[in-house]
Amino acid sequence: MKRLLQPVPLVCLAWLALLAALALGAGAIAPHDPHLPAIKHRLASPGALYWLGTDDLGRDTLSRLIFGARTALLASFESVGIGLAAGVSLGLAAGYLGGWWDRVAMRLADVMQSIPALLLALALIGVLGKGLANAMVAVGVIFAVSFLRITRAVVLAEREQLYVDAARVLGLRPFAILLRQILPNIAAPLIVQASIALGTALLIEAMLSFLGVGAESNEVSWGAMLDTARQFQSQQPLLPVFPGLAITFSVLAFNLLGDVLRDAMMPAGTAHPRAATLAPAAPADTPPPPAAEDALLAVRDLTVAAPGGAELLSGVSFHLRRGETLGLVGESGCGKSITAAAIMGLLPAGVGVASGSIRLGGAELVGLPESELRRVRGKRAGMVFQEPVAALSPVHTVGRQLVDAVRAHEGKTGRLSGRAARERAAELLAMVGVPDPRRRLDDYPHQFSGGMAQRVVIAGALACEPELLIADEPTTALDVTIQAQVLDLLMDLRERLSMSVLLITHDLGVVADACDRLAVMYAGQIVETGTVEAAFARPRHPYTAALLAAMPRGEGSGTALATIPGRVPPAWDWPAGCRFHPRCAHALPGCAAAPVALADGVRCRRSGELHLQGTA
Amino acid sequence: MSAPLLSVENLSVDFHLKRGWLARSLTLSAVRGVSFAIEPGRTFGLVGESGSGKSTIGRAILRLAEPSAGRILFDGADIAAGGRRTPLAYRRDVQVVFQDPLSSLNPRQSVGTTIAQAIRRHRRSSGAALEKEIAGVLDSVGLATWQAKRHPHELSGGQRQRVAIARALAVRPRLIVCDEPVSALDVSTQSQVINLLVDLQRERGLSYLFIAHNLDVVRHISHSIGVLYLGRLVEVGPAARVYGAPAHPYTRMLLASTLVADPRVQAERSRARRTLPRSEPPSPLAPPPGCAFHTRCAWADETCRGGAPAFCARGGDRLVACHRLEEIERCAH
Numbered sequence: 012m013k014r015l016l017q018p019v020p021l022v023c024l025a026w027l028a029l030l031a032a033l034a035l036g037a038g039a040i041a042p043h044d045p046h047l048p049a050i051k052h053r054l055a056s057p058g059a060l061y062w063l064g065t066d067d068l069g070r071d072t073l074s075r076l077i078f079g080a081r082t083a084l085l086a087s088f089e090s091v092g093i094g095l096a097a098g099v100s101l102g103l104a105a106g107y108l109g110g111w112w113d114r115v116a117m118r119l120a121d122v123m124q125s126i127p128a129l130l131l132a133l134a135l136i137g138v139l140g141k142g143l144a145n146a147m148v149a150v151g152v153i154f155a156v157s158f159l160r161i162t163r164a165v166v167l168a169e170r171e172q173l174y175v176d177a178a179r180v181l182g183l184r185p186f187a188i189l190l191r192q193i194l195p196n197i198a199a200p201l202i203v204q205a206s207i208a209l210g211t212a213l214l215i216e217a218m219l220s221f222l223g224v225g226a227e228s229n230e231v232s233w234g235a236m237l238d239t240a241r242q243f244q245s246q247q248p249l250l251p252v253f254p255g256l257a258i259t260f261s262v263l264a265f266n267l268l269g270d271v272l273r274d275a276m277m278p279a280g281t282a283h284p285r286a287a288t289l290a291p292a293a294p295a296d297t298p299p300p301p302a303a304e305d306a307l308l309a310v311r312d313l314t315v316a317a318p319g320g321a322e323l324l325s326g327v328s329f330h331l332r333r334g335e336t337l338g339l340v341g342e343s344g345c346g347k348s349i350t351a352a353a354i355m356g357l358l359p360a361g362v363g364v365a366s367g368s369i370r371l372g373g374a375e376l377v378g379l380p381e382s383e384l385r386r387v388r389g390k391r392a393g394m395v396f397q398e399p400v401a402a403l404s405p406v407h408t409v410g411r412q413l414v415d416a417v418r419a420h421e422g423k424t425g426r427l428s429g430r431a432a433r434e435r436a437a438e439l440l441a442m443v444g445v446p447d448p449r450r451r452l453d454d455y456p457h458q459f460s461g462g463m464a465q466r467v468v469i470a471g472a473l474a475c476e477p478e479l480l481i482a483d484e485p486t487t488a489l490d491v492t493i494q495a496q497v498l499d500l501l502m503d504l505r506e507r508l509s510m511s512v513l514l515i516t517h518d519l520g521v522v523a524d525a526c527d528r529l530a531v532m533y534a535g536q537i538v539e540t541g542t543v544e545a546a547f548a549r550p551r552h553p554y555t556a557a558l559l560a561a562m563p564r565g566e567g568s569g570t571a572l573a574t575i576p577g578r579v580p581p582a583w584d585w586p587a588g589c590r591f592h593p594r595c596a597h598a599l600p601g602c603a604a605a606p607v608a609l610a611d612g613v614r615c616r617r618s619g620e621l622h623l624q625g626t627a
Numbered sequence: 628m629s630a631p632l633l634s635v636e637n638l639s640v641d642f643h644l645k646r647g648w649l650a651r652s653l654t655l656s657a658v659r660g661v662s663f664a665i666e667p668g669r670t671f672g673l674v675g676e677s678g679s680g681k682s683t684i685g686r687a688i689l690r691l692a693e694p695s696a697g698r699i700l701f702d703g704a705d706i707a708a709g710g711r712r713t714p715l716a717y718r719r720d721v722q723v724v725f726q727d728p729l730s731s732l733n734p735r736q737s738v739g740t741t742i743a744q745a746i747r748r749h750r751r752s753s754g755a756a757l758e759k760e761i762a763g764v765l766d767s768v769g770l771a772t773w774q775a776k777r778h779p780h781e782l783s784g785g786q787r788q789r790v791a792i793a794r795a796l797a798v799r800p801r802l803i804v805c806d807e808p809v810s811a812l813d814v815s816t817q818s819q820v821i822n823l824l825v826d827l828q829r830e831r832g833l834s835y836l837f838i839a840h841n842l843d844v845v846r847h848i849s850h851s852i853g854v855l856y857l858g859r860l861v862e863v864g865p866a867a868r869v870y871g872a873p874a875h876p877y878t879r880m881l882l883a884s885t886l887v888a889d890p891r892v893q894a895e896r897s898r899a900r901r902t903l904p905r906s907e908p909p910s911p912l913a914p915p916p917g918c919a920f921h922t923r924c925a926w927a928d929e930t931c932r933g934g935a936p937a938f939c940a941r942g943g944d945r946l947v948a949c950h951r952l953e954e955i956e957r958c959a960h
Contacts, residue, residue: 172730172731173725173726173727173730173731174730174731174732174733174734176686176689176691176723176725176731177723177725177731177732177791177794178733179689179690179691180689180691180718180721180722180723181718181722181744181745181748181794181798182713182715182718182719182748182749182798183744183748191744192733192736195733195735196733196734196735342813342814342815342816343813460907460908461677462907463907490676490677490840490908491676491840491841491842491881491884491885492676492880492881492884492908493676493907493908494884494886495883495884495886495897495900496905499897499900499901499905517813517814518814518886519814519888520885520886520887520888520893521886522888523886523887523888523889523890523892523893524886524893524896524897543890544890544891547888547889547890548890557815558814558815559888561814561815561817561818562814562818562843562887562888563818563821563843563844563846563847564843564847564887564888565842565843565846565847565870565887566846566847567846567847567866567867571822571825571826572818572821572822572847573818574815574818574819574822575815578783578785578815578816626887626888626889
């Protein structure tokens with residue numbers, strides 16, 4: 012609704028409201044009879060008696076404009092009404108029933124659409140007799156075709172939604188499903204289209220009347236006024252101005268309103284971040300042991316803030332040694348992916364590093380200009396995402412995409428010829444275990460299975476011979492057997508290319524399989540770090556222990572699984588004190604009192620006294 | 628053993644894929660000759676990877692997909708007896724919970740409306756009585772009454788899945804088809820939803836068809852497990868046996884690939900799985916002849932390429948479809 016209160020839509024709405032008021036109350040508002048000729052005042056200029064002048068018969072232009080609004084709106088609503096009623100109902104039927112219904116409706120639509128609207132209108136007038144109402148029926152039929160197409164297309168998409176299946180399983184009748192389930196969800200594009208169609212209809216009405224086949228002589232139409240103006244323009248140059256402006260403004264208002272409605276009806280975001288109440292700063296963490304000499308990546312006190320001040324990350328510190336795999340673990344919404352984005356310089360618009368440092372191989376990344384950053388990052392870090400198919404461009408061959416990746420980093424080895432780049436791309440594919448790599452370079456991403464596509468994405472990330480590979484949920488979208496193969500590949504590559512891997516995952520099984528150390532994140536903070544062996548055998552933070560306990564471990568349903576009550580709070584609502592305390596089984600009143608520092612690899616006041624259960 | 632509530636007999640489902648305007652349509656055999664039964668108050672787990680046809684079986688039971696052969700009996704009666712029409716009683720008895728709760732809930736309907744329409748389709752209720760029923764259903768899935776006014780996008784993933792379960796419960800079903808109900812959820816929420824399903828089964832004697840790709844989850848909730856590979860069942864049996872002592876090479880492979888959150892156990896599993904031949908699953912459009920698994924099986928020989936193996940019993944009520952079961956077992960000992 013907010014968008015409708017901006018100036019442009021308000022002006023449009025005001026104009027249309029004025030038109031509607033004039034159309035409804037034309038008889039009472041118009042100062043003169045629009046049909047009454049007054050020959051002695053013919054072609055008068057605007058004045059006190061006739062505010063906007065008169066036409067060739069001395070009829071008042073203002074009154075004719077006011078009555079013209081009635082004709083224009085009636086004609087527009089008639090045609091769009093017919094179009095909506097016929098088009099939407101047929102489109103719903105065609106889209107939902109499918110099969111023959113669909114085929115017949117669509118062929119009919121094809122035929123209708125190949126007939127020019129104006130021709131159809133003229134033909135209908137020939138059959139039904141002259142008159143604006145008949146002409147607008149023809150326009151309505153043409154509109155019906157476009158409404159049919161839109162409705163059918165959105166119904167086809169909406170029909171695949173699971174909620175429609177669920178409604179069928181509930182036994183709801185098809186008619187009820189169409190009307191109560193599907194229609195409300197497809198209303199937005201139809202309303203937008205209807206608004207634009209109203210403008211078009213108004214224009215067509217004016218055009219038909221201008222040609223003399225629309226409004227009868229006893230009706231007043233802006234188009235007919237223009238026709239008169241055409242004949243007497245030389246004697247009264249102001250004649251075409253007013254009806255012209257009326258038509259232009261009305262069509263413009265309908266169209267602009269359509270655009271605004273389209274924006275306003277976009278599905279609302281799930282939440283509107285409120286201004287964050289700034290949490291009291293945590294006491295300085297005991298300085299983490301100075302990152303080891305061989306640390307490739309060292310993140311220190313990294314704080315990332317969203318617009319409005321909400322801290323997405325608060326003082327995140329960790330390091331990654333050369334040749335090591337670090338697992339970054341936590342539920343969704345804890346800041347894992349934001350951490351990766353901060354390292355890669357891929358933070359969403361408006362989100363920025365507020366403080367802290369990210370050092371990659373000794374070079375500070377925070378504060379570097381974009382071009383510098385791209386150079387450092389591109390050469391030393393590669394990234395693999397969760398959805399392999401989304402990470403590849405569907406319209407280019409895999410070979411082309413890999414060659415692009417290779418050439419983007421060719422600085423190290425000097426310029427590569429096209430042939431050499433292709434050779435290198437094939438090499439990369441072979442390295443990630445894609446069989447028959449040379450031939451597969453010419454395939455498109457959709458020709459690869461999920462697992463193979465992920466191998467291609469990994470090959471692309473390897474193009475720059477990175478020292479650091481960031482893998483964000485690289486196996487979550489894959490099947491179990493394929494997940495294992497891709498993890499094996501990553502580990503194998505890590506060894507062969509002596510890379511460091513930052514593996515982001517919510518699956519503790521993946522961590523157990525592939526990682527040396529882990530960092531557990533909760534609510535934008537690191538709450539525990541340590542070796543995987545130690546953290547799994549004897550977790551020190553209640554959150555780590557709770558995550559471990561929640562995994563089903565192949566016992567029968569006799570034992571209930573451990574759960575963590577509640578959910579991760581949103582970033583503008585981090586709890587005071589220990590951020591985990593509202594969900595923690597071990598929380599004491601004191602836990603809410605003050606922020607807890609990360610000490611000795613764990614962020615918990617009670618870590619010394621708790622004996623938490625691990626998996627081993 | 629009590630009479631099964633649902634039995635699936637030799638179910639096959641084909642899809643005809645159109646490729647272009649003139650080209651012949653391709654036939655995708657999503658499910659081929661699958662049989663199993665679910666007893667009242669029990670859970671049958673169906674495991675398999677993408678393309679194995681597990682969701683299609685669920686959809687056939689829900690009458691959202693048309694079987695091309697075989698039949699489905701509910702309470703002893705063929706569910707297709709009434710032709711294309713599905714009796715309302717069946718719609719009441721069999722309900723569904725889908726994987727993605729955001730897409731399975733109508734975004735424009737509040738939680739209360741969603742549940743009210745389920746209730747009112749199947750029994751008369753209105754006004755205060757309806758309100759009370761809605762509150763009761765919400766309470767049984769651990770949601771508060773005031774959440775009836777919420778829309779799906781205002782809820783978290785776990786809460787949405789609770790609403791989907793509430794919608795299914797509202798009509799008082801006897802069987803719920805759970806199609807990957809927890810795979811879109813975080814670990815902590817996943818365990819909440821699993822516990823809820825188990826509790827509801829205990830309280831109401833519900834039966835579940837539990838479809839998932841995660842063998843640990845399926846093991847936790849199921850009494851029996853069926854393992855699907857490219858549309859065929861390769862192993863069926865009591866959950867403890869299938870999980871504890873897998874017989875079919877594919878089940879073994881699945882188990883070996885399942886990750887456990889215990890570094891030492893996982894290290895052993897990783898070693899074991901690295902010895903397995905690695906290969907891609909074939910396209911369901913062109914399943915290999917004979918035993919469909921032979922392209923990925925370490926034990927495959929000529930017999931496996933020749934013909935599809937029949938089920939043979941392996942101790943009690945376990946069935947395994949493998950030509951070389953005896954050799955494999957001999958080697959394992």
